[in-house]
Amino acid sequence: MIAPKPPMGFNTWNTFGKNINEELIREIADCFAQNGLREAGYEYIVIDDCWSEMERDPESGSIVADKEKFPSGMKALGDYIHQKGLKFGMYSCSGVRTCGGYPGSFGHEYQDAKDFASYGCDLLKYDFCFRPNVVESKLLYRKMGMALRATGRDIVYSVCTGGMDHPEKWARSAGAHMYRSTLDISDSYESFKGIALGQAPNLHYSAPGCFNDLDMLTVGMYGNGNVADGGCSKTEYATQFMLWCLFGTPLMLGCDPRTLSPELLSLLKNQKLIEINQDPECRPAFEVSAHPWIGGRKAYFRFLKNGEYALGLVNFSDSDGEVPFYTYSAGLGEGYCMQFENLVTGEISTPQKDYFGANIPAHGCAVYKVTLV
Ligand code: GLA
Numbered sequence: 064m065i066a067p068k069p070p071m072g073f074n075t076w077n078t079f080g081k082n083i084n085e086e087l088i089r090e091i092a093d094c095f096a097q098n099g100l101r102e103a104g105y106e107y108i109v110i111d112d113c114w115s116e117m118e119r120d121p122e123s124g125s126i127v128a129d130k131e132k133f134p135s136g137m138k139a140l141g142d143y144i145h146q147k148g149l150k151f152g153m154y155s156c157s158g159v160r161t162c163g164g165y166p167g168s169f170g171h172e173y174q175d176a177k178d179f180a181s182y183g184c185d186l187l188k189y190d191f192c193f194r195p196n197v198v199e200s201k202l203l204y205r206k207m208g209m210a211l212r213a214t215g216r217d218i219v220y221s222v223c224t225g226g227m228d229h230p231e232k233w234a235r236s237a238g239a240h241m242y243r244s245t246l247d248i249s250d251s252y253e254s255f256k257g258i259a260l261g262q263a264p265n266l267h268y269s270a271p272g273c274f275n276d277l278d279m280l281t282v283g284m285y286g287n288g289n290v291a292d293g294g295c296s297k298t299e300y301a302t303q304f305m306l307w308c309l310f311g312t313p314l315m316l317g318c319d320p321r322t323l324s325p326e327l328l329s330l331l332k333n334q335k336l337i338e339i340n341q342d343p344e345c346r347p348a349f350e351v352s353a354h355p356w357i358g359g360r361k362a363y364f365r366f367l368k369n370g371e372y373a374l375g376l377v378n379f380s381d382s383d384g385e386v387p388f389y390t391y392s393a394g395l396g397e398g399y400c401m402q403f404e405n406l407v408t409g410e411i412s413t414p415q416k417d418y419f420g421a422n423i424p425a426h427g428c429a430v431y432k433v434t435l436v
Contacts, residue, residue, distance in 0.1 A: 065217050066240035067271045068341045069313045070186065072107025072152065073100075074279045077250070077317025080289030081113035081163060084132040085140050092147045094320045101148060103332040104341065105316065107186045107219070108144050109152030112163040119166050125178050126155070126166050141183030152186035152219075153179050157203040158193030167193055169203070172210040180214035187211060188221040200224060201233040208238025221276065221313075231265060235273040241313050248278035248317075249292035252426055255281065255303045256379055259310070263363070266347035269311050274345075276313050280304065283318030283327045290317070301330055301407075302377065302428040308340040309348050309363055309375040309430060335406040336430060342367045348375065351392040360386040360423075364393040364433075372433035374403065378423035386429075387420040395435075403431040 073091060075083050092108050095101045114133065115126045128137050141151040155175055156167035168175040168189075179187060189207050194200065204222055211218045222239040224230050225246045234242035244265060245258045258277050269275045282304050286294025295303065307314055316331065323331070330336075348365040359380030365373040372393070376386035390401050400414035407429070412419065414436045421429055 064272055066219050066274070068343065068345065069269075069274045069311055070107055070219055070221075070241060071105045071314040071337075071341075072109060072150070072186075073105060073316045073320060074109040074111050074152070074188070076111035077248070077279050077281055077290045078284060078288035078319045082289075083110060083114060085135055088140055089143055091320060092144050092149055095149055096147045098320070098323075098328060099332055100316075100320060100328075103334065104337055105314070107150045107152045107315070109154070109186055109188060109315065110140075111154045111188065112156075112161050112190070113165060114154065115165045117165060119171075124171065124174060126168075126171075126175060137182040145183060150185035151183050152188065152221075153182070153184045154188045154190065155179070156190040156192055157200065157207065158191070159195070160193035162190050162192035168207065169194070172206045173213060176207065176210035176214050176218075180211075180216040180218065184216070184218055186219035186221055188223055191224040191227060200228045201237060204234065204239065205237040212238060223276075231268040231275065235268075239273055241274045241276040243276045243278060245278060247290065248281060249290045250281040250284045250286060250288070250294050251292040252295050252299045254292060255295075255299075255306070259306045260379070262310070263348075263350060266310055266349075269345060269347065271343070271345050274311065274313055277307060277310065279315040279317035280307060281317055282331060283316075283320075283323045288319070296426070297326070298424055298427045300327060302426060304330055305336060305375060305428045305430045306377065308336040309365060309373060311340055311342070311345055311347065314340055330407075333406065335432065339365065339367065339373045339406075339430065344368050348373070351388065353389050353392060354387055357384065360384065362386060362388040364388075370435070372435075374419075374431045374433050375428060376421050376423055376431075377428045378425055381425050383422065383424045385420045386423045387418065390415065390417055390419065399435050402434045402436050404434070406430045406432060
């Protein structure tokens, strides 16, 4: 099976936008191989929009790599990424043009899929701009889904409609392995909070083989780059990452990995958090909030493999305070207590029978591994 767990990697768009070239991509691949991100599970290096010439090759009809940005061509770059033990992701669009105005794959789906496969492509992000609206989007996405399979290569199919046309209803059936459920993320607290709260009720659409994609992380961007929007604090970036882990969504880094602080790098490599994201049962987290008088303080609980559980306490409000969790709301009953291991600090609670709460700073989050005792 392709993508039995949420795909993990890196995508150029959030930080670099159209300012991409082969040297940058090689440096990023080197960086993933050197700083432990590859070992932590991040494997796809995805080149987003703006990689090609403005027109197809008049003779072959193929989309060709920008000769200045990628003089060695996409096959050589794919080979380089593979030599680093990583996987190569590419981008195209279901319309006649990509969102950035470059050639799209409309009417060329099978040819493009074949070309991409010949470059060693392991993931295709497939966008939604410049689409003649006489054609139903699900048909266009089925077409690329089938074209990718026809290449005979294992290619993760990353459907991106920016949440338009209810992809949760048809993306899986069109062969997708992940589908974007929301408009584009930007580097601010309000942006990721809106995405997380909006999608929390839709996590049950994810399962092995196809995942609700809450968009590339902005962790570590600190207000710089293509989707800059004021930036987030360290606490807010930690919340974003923990939510993405808890919610079982693809973990695609959008920062410049070469400039990550040691602290954020170690957060992004936190194996216990990643294990929750990658739990093989892929069960959705569900909300168990019960705070009658203060809004924005939420608890999410998740069933994991082997009788394990995870709890996330999130303080979406603007003031510090306790986030409560009532054990019965997750299913606890007579004869058992719950013990909570904070996955960042390592602290383990005493067994709790009916209630557990923690003081969480404004916009902060804590994630626990929960054991029945
Ligand atoms: C859309 C997508 C983004 C990015 C850009 C590229 O907006 O949602 O993630 O791929 O296109 O132009």
